[in-house]
Amino acid sequence: MYAFSRAVNSIHSEDVKQLMKQASGKNLISFAGGMPNNDLFPVEQIDEIYNSLPEGLKKLCFQYGPSSGYPPLIKSLETYLKSKGLVVGDNKILITTGSLQAISIITQEFVNEGDIILTENPCFVGALTVFETFGAEIQSIPIDENGINIEALKSKIQSLDRQPRFLYITPNYHNPAGIIYSPERKKELLEVLSGTGIILIEDDAYSDLYFDKEEKHLLKPMKSFGVKDVEIIYTGSFSKILGPGFRLGYMLSSEEIFDKAETVKQGLDTCTSTFMQILANEFLAQNKLEPYVTFLRSEYLERKNLLQKYLKTYMPEEVSWNEPKGGFYVWLKLPAHIKSTDVFKESVAKGVVFVTGRTFDPAGRKDDRLRLSFSNMPKDQIEKGVKILSEAIIKVLRNSKVVLS
Amino acid sequence: MYAFSRAVNSIHSEDVKQLMKQASGKNLISFAGGMPNNDLFPVEQIDEIYNSLPEGLKKLCFQYGPSSGYPPLIKSLETYLKSKGLVVGDNKILITTGSLQAISIITQEFVNEGDIILTENPCFVGALTVFETFGAEIQSIPIDENGINIEALKSKIQSLDRQPRFLYITPNYHNPAGIIYSPERKKELLEVLSGTGIILIEDDAYSDLYFDKEEKHLLKPMKSFGVKDVEIIYTGSFSKILGPGFRLGYMLSSEEIFDKAETVKQGLDTCTSTFMQILANEFLAQNKLEPYVTFLRSEYLERKNLLQKYLKTYMPEEVSWNEPKGGFYVWLKLPAHIKSTDVFKESVAKGVVFVTGRTFDPAGRKDDRLRLSFSNMPKDQIEKGVKILSEAIIKVLRNSKVVLS
Numbered sequence: 001m002y003a004f005s006r007a008v009n010s011i012h013s014e015d016v017k018q019l020m021k022q023a024s025g026k027n028l029i030s031f032a033g034g035m036p037n038n039d040l041f042p043v044e045q046i047d048e049i050y051n052s053l054p055e056g057l058k059k060l061c062f063q064y065g066p067s068s069g070y071p072p073l074i075k076s077l078e079t080y081l082k083s084k085g086l087v088v089g090d091n092k093i094l095i096t097t098g099s100l101q102a103i104s105i106i107t108q109e110f111v112n113e114g115d116i117i118l119t120e121n122p123c124f125v126g127a128l129t130v131f132e133t134f135g136a137e138i139q140s141i142p143i144d145e146n147g148i149n150i151e152a153l154k155s156k157i158q159s160l161d162r163q164p165r166f167l168y169i170t171p172n173y174h175n176p177a178g179i180i181y182s183p184e185r186k187k188e189l190l191e192v193l194s195g196t197g198i199i200l201i202e203d204d205a206y207s208d209l210y211f212d213k214e215e216k217h218l219l220k221p222m223k224s225f226g227v228k229d230v231e232i233i234y235t236g237s238f239s240k241i242l243g244p245g246f247r248l249g250y251m252l253s254s255e256e257i258f259d260k261a262e263t264v265k266q267g268l269d270t271c272t273s274t275f276m277q278i279l280a281n282e283f284l285a286q287n288k289l290e291p292y293v294t295f296l297r298s299e300y301l302e303r304k305n306l307l308q309k310y311l312k313t314y315m316p317e318e319v320s321w322n323e324p325k326g327g328f329y330v331w332l333k334l335p336a337h338i339k340s341t342d343v344f345k346e347s348v349a350k351g352v353v354f355v356t357g358r359t360f361d362p363a364g365r366k367d368d369r370l371r372l373s374f375s376n377m378p379k380d381q382i383e384k385g386v387k388i389l390s391e392a393i394i395k396v397l398r399n400s401k402v403v404l405s
Numbered sequence: 406m407y408a409f410s411r412a413v414n415s416i417h418s419e420d421v422k423q424l425m426k427q428a429s430g431k432n433l434i435s436f437a438g439g440m441p442n443n444d445l446f447p448v449e450q451i452d453e454i455y456n457s458l459p460e461g462l463k464k465l466c467f468q469y470g471p472s473s474g475y476p477p478l479i480k481s482l483e484t485y486l487k488s489k490g491l492v493v494g495d496n497k498i499l500i501t502t503g504s505l506q507a508i509s510i511i512t513q514e515f516v517n518e519g520d521i522i523l524t525e526n527p528c529f530v531g532a533l534t535v536f537e538t539f540g541a542e543i544q545s546i547p548i549d550e551n552g553i554n555i556e557a558l559k560s561k562i563q564s565l566d567r568q569p570r571f572l573y574i575t576p577n578y579h580n581p582a583g584i585i586y587s588p589e590r591k592k593e594l595l596e597v598l599s600g601t602g603i604i605l606i607e608d609d610a611y612s613d614l615y616f617d618k619e620e621k622h623l624l625k626p627m628k629s630f631g632v633k634d635v636e637i638i639y640t641g642s643f644s645k646i647l648g649p650g651f652r653l654g655y656m657l658s659s660e661e662i663f664d665k666a667e668t669v670k671q672g673l674d675t676c677t678s679t680f681m682q683i684l685a686n687e688f689l690a691q692n693k694l695e696p697y698v699t700f701l702r703s704e705y706l707e708r709k710n711l712l713q714k715y716l717k718t719y720m721p722e723e724v725s726w727n728e729p730k731g732g733f734y735v736w737l738k739l740p741a742h743i744k745s746t747d748v749f750k751e752s753v754a755k756g757v758v759f760v761t762g763r764t765f766d767p768a769g770r771k772d773d774r775l776r777l778s779f780s781n782m783p784k785d786q787i788e789k790g791v792k793i794l795s796e797a798i799i800k801v802l803r804n805s806k807v808v809l810s
Contacts, residue, residue: 033469041467043460050455055448062446062648064438097502097652097674104673108538126675133513133672243467245679247502267538268509269502270531273678274650 029385031354031372034175034328039378040299041243042283042292049282061275067266068258069095069250070277076284077236077250084207086224086234092258094265097272099205099237099249100126103168105264106201106233106251107134110165118156118167120148122331122360122369124175124203127168138362139164145322147171147181150188157196166199166233172219173206173327176360176371180325186222193230200230205237208293210326211301219326223252233257238280240328241293246276300328303374306382313383314390316397321372328375333368338396340370346392352385434790436759436777439580439733444783445704446648447688447697454687466680472671473663474500474655475682481689482641482655489612491629491639497663499670502677504610504642504654505531508573510669511606511638511656512539515570523561523572525553527736527765527774529580529608532573543767544569550727552576552586555593562601571604571638577624578611578732581765581776585620585730591627598635605635610642613698615731616706624731628657638662643685645733646698651681705733708779711787718788719795721802726777733780738773743801745775751797757790 053061068074073095078088096102103126111117113135119127121140131138139160141153148169157164169189171181181189193200200222207219223234231254238248251261265271283289307330308323315321318335334340340356347353357369372389374382458466473479478500483493501507508531516522518540524532526545536543544565546558553574562569574594576586586594598605605627612624628639636659643653656666670676688694712735713728720726723740739745745761752758762774777794779787 035469036467038461038464038468041464043463043467046467047463056443058448058452059443059446060650062441062448062451062650063443064440064644064649097678100672101674130672133669239469243680244469244675245465245467247674247676247678264538267505267535268673269506269652270649271652273502273652273681275648275681276678 027351028348029352029381029388030376031352031374031385031389033376034373035244035376036240036296037376037378040296042288045283045288045292046279049279049286049288053278053282057278061278063274065271065274065277067271068262069093069272070274070281072285073277073281076281080284080289081236081252084219084221084224086221086252088252090255091223091252092255094251094253094258094261095272095277096249096251096265097269098239098244098247099203099235099251100130101247101265101268102235102249102251103127103201103203104130104133105261105268106166106235106257107131107136108264109257109260110199111136116160116162116164118153118164118198119362120169120174121362121366122176122357123168123362124170125355125359127203128360128362131168136165140362143174143177143179145179147179147185148189150185150192153189153192157192157198163196164198166201167193168201168203170203170205171222172204173209173324173329175206175327176329176355176369177331178322178324178327178329179331180218183218183220186225190222190225190227190230194227195229200232202232202234204234205240206327208241209297209300209328211297211304212325215325231257241289241296242280242283246273246280248272248276248280297326300326300375303377303379303382304330306379307372307374307377307386310383310386314387316390316394318397319390319393328373330372330374332370332372334370334393335397336368338393338400339367341367342396343370343389343392346395347389350388350392352388352392354389432756433753434757434786434793435781436757436779436790436794438781439778440649440781441645441701442781442783445701447693450688450693450697451684454684454691454693458683458687462683466683468679470676470679470682472676473667474498474677475679475686477690478682478686481686485689485694486641486657489624489626489629491626491657493657495660496628496657497660499656499658499663499666500677500682501640501654501656501670502674503644503649503652504608504640504656505535506652506670506673507640507654507656508532508606508608509535509538510666510673511571511640511662512536512541513669514662514665515604516541521565521567521569523558523569523603524767525574525579525582526767526771527581527762528573528767529575530760530764532608533765533767536573541570545767548579548582548584550584552584552590553594555590555597558594558597562597562603568601569603571606572598573606573608575608575610576627577609578614578729578734580611580732581734581760581774582736583727583729583732583734584736585623588623588625591630595627595630595632595635599632600634605637607637607639609639610645611732613646614702614705614733616702616709617730620730636662646694646701647685647688651678651685653677653681653685702731705731705780708782708784708787709735711784712777712779712782712791715788715791719791721795721799723802724798733778735777735779737775737777739775739798740802741773743798743805744772746772747801748775748794748797751800752794755793755797757793757797759794 223232234252358367639657763772
C-alpha cells in the first residue's frame, strides 16, 4: 500500500493514479514494495526480549535519550560493524530514525539550494526525494553490472563548473539494480574521488542479505579500505534485518561530521525512540541477529529462485534481467522502444504492480526498466504474478509493433 | 543527563561545562529536565497492551506505515482532540516523530534562511534550536502572567520591514514560564493576527496536565475558536502523557499545509515508527489515557505543592516565582542585578542543577530567571534541592553586594 503511493507519486500520472484507485479494492500481487514480508519478522524474538527486560530498562524505554543514540546500542553496533571488517576507530556512530534520516541529516549538513549532488542512475528513490526536498541539482552517472561507470564519473566531474558536495551510492545489492560493486570497481571509484574533496556516501542497507556466504568478502565496506584522502560517510539500517517499523538507522563518520550531524539531528526529532533502540540493542547483544538473518537469507533465496524460474518460463525473449546474489531486487530490461509505465498500466489492470524504471531516474525519463521486489512476495503468488506481468509486456510489445507497422 | 547537555550547550560556557564534568559523577539533584520521572511511566499498561496485540497487528508493528501516520491512530486522535473541543473537520492530522519534528517540518515548509519568525520571550528552547538550524531571524515578544504582551506584539509587527512567516507560542502551561494564556488574551492575540497573513503555531504539549479540572475550559485550543482569517497550525505530543521515548507527536492543519508537510515528512524519516504508533493507538483506543493522566495530575500536583512549600521556606525575599496551575515548570525571578548563570555555577558545585534563564531568551542574554522543573523530581529530594539552590542564590546575592559596596 505504502510503496504504491511512492510509485504512483513518482509516476506523476493521473491516469495511472486512477487505475490504482480502481485496483485498490482488488487482491493485488505486488512486486512493488522494497520491504520484508510481514510473515518474516522476528516477532517471537522481540516478544522474548520485551518480556525479559528488567524493570529499570523498561522504564528507560519511555524516556528521552541522548541525541546521538542509546549508548549500549552504539556499542553493539561497533561490534556488529567490526564483523563486517569495519573498525569504528576515530570515527563516530550517530543513531538515526531510519537510515533515510541519516541521508537527510547529511544533506542538511552539506547541501545548500542549487548545490550539486552526484548519484548513480538508477538511484534509490528515497534518497532522490531527500535531495530534491533540499533543492539540490542532481547529476547522475550510469551503472553497469559491476558498479558505477568510472569513465562516465570522471567526465561528469570534469564537466561540472562547481564541485559536487557528495556522491551517493548503494554498492551492495543495489536498489533498484540488484548488483554489487566488484572489488576492482570500488578501488577505481576511490581513486577517482581521491583528492577531489567530493565526499562519498556509502549507503549499505542490504549487505547482510547475501545468498552465498562465500561471497561475503565482496561486501566489505569501502569505509574500511583505509583510503586516507577520501572522506566516506557510511550509513546502515535496521529496516532489512529487524523491521522498518522500528525506524532505526545509523551513520558512521569522522568526528567533525558527526558533531554537526548531531546538532542537526537534535533539531529534527530530539532523539530516536529509546524504546526501539533498547529492543534493537538487545536483539544485537543477545546474538539474535545472526540466526535471524540466516533464516532471512534462505527465505529470500527461495523467493529469488522462484522468481528467476518463472521469469525464464514466461518472459518473452526480448526481455532480460539480472540474477541478484543477495538483497531484494530484480531489474528487468525491456526492449528500448517500450516503456515500463505503459506496461504498468496494463499490468495493474490485471492485478499486478511493480515500480517503473523512470521512478529511479533522477530526471524521471529513462523508462525501459522495471523493478521487481521479491522480498515481500508470498511464494505461492510468484508464478501468477510473473505470468500476468509477462502477458502485460507481450501486449505492450504487440501494440508497439502495430504502431510501428 | 540529557537535559544537562542541552542546558550546558545553551549556556555556551566552558567553565560551566568543566563544573558539570566534575559534578557528573555525583548524585545530582536535578530541576533541569523537562521530562517525566522514570517511575511515573505507564509500564504496566503498555505491557498489557503489547501482550494482548493480535498476531497480525504485532507483525504490522515491524512494517513501514503511511508517511502521514497509522490510520487508526489518526482516528483515535480525532476523538481525543474532540474531547478538547477541537473538531478536526476539514483539517488534517499528520503524525510526527515527536512534536519537535512537527515544528521542524513547519519550519522547513515555510521558512527560508533570513526569514523572520516571531516567538515569545522566554521561548521553548527546542523550538529555538530548530529555528536557528534553518537560519531564521528570530524576533521575540515578552510575555506576562496572562500571555504574550499584545502591545509589544503590535509594535513588533509594525516595526518589521518583512512579514514574519509565523508566530510560535506555547499557550498552555508555558515552557519555561509555567503560565496559561487567559481567554481574553487569546482573543486579543487572534485579533492582532487577523488578516496579517502571519500563521499561528499553537504548540500544546501540556494541556492535559491541569491541577484543577474546573480550569479545563481555560485550555481550549485557539484552533477551535473558529476564527476564519487566522491560519492556525496546532501541534501536540505524546511525550508528556505517555513517554518521550515513544517519539510521537502530531500536527493539525489545513489540507494545503498538510499536503506539503507530508512530503517534507517523507524526506525526513519516511514514516514514524509503526511499532510506537500501534502501542499509542491502543493506549488511546482502550481508554487507558484518562485514568493515567488523572494519576499524573495528582503526582505532579503533589510535587508542585512541595516545591512551593520549600521555596516559601528557604528562598530569600528578593526572589519571586509563579505558582503554576498545571504542567512542569516554575519560573523563578532573581533580582535584576544577579545572573542565573552565576547561580548555576554555585549550585552545580553543591549538586543541584536547573536550566538558566538565558537559555530561553532567543538572544541568549536575559538571565534574571531560572527554570525549575518538578516533573522529574523524586518527592523526597525537593526540600534538599531547594535548600541548596537557595543557599547558592544567597551566596551570589552577597557577592554582588560586596562588589557593589
